[in-house]
Amino acid sequence: MTFLPSCQDVQTHLTEYADGSLPMRRRVGIWIHLRLCKACARFLRGMKALPGLAKRALAPPEGTPEEAAVALAEVQATLRKRPKA
Numbered sequence: 001m002t003f004l005p006s007c008q009d010v011q012t013h014l015t016e017y018a019d020g021s022l023p024m025r026r027r028v029g030i031w032i033h034l035r036l037c038k039a040c041a042r043f044l045r046g047m048k049a050l051p052g053l054a055k056r057a058l059a060p061p062e063g064t065p066e067e068a069a070v071a072l073a074e075v076q077a078t079l080r081k082r083p084k085a
């Protein structure tokens with residue numbers, strides 16, 4: 001199942017995302033969302049109370065290359081299917 005998070009998902013799970021406790025697919029989805037969504041990028045920059053969070057959150061997801069490639073391909077496929085807003 002492919003999963004691209006909503007803005008609410010991203011903002012709710014940002015700290016878990018940054019500390020690496022989310023599964024790879026969700027992390028890739030959030031990572032991509034943060035690059036596509038100005039609102040969430042701004043939200044992330046506003047979280048200055050958590051030192052280092054923004055820097056960690058914007059680093060590429062860690063994991064095996066195979067996992068990352070599969071997850072990324074699924075997210076990209078989803079993005080291609082989504083109508084442009």
Ligand SMILES: [Zn+2]
Binds near residue numbers: 037039
């Ligand atoms: Zn967003």
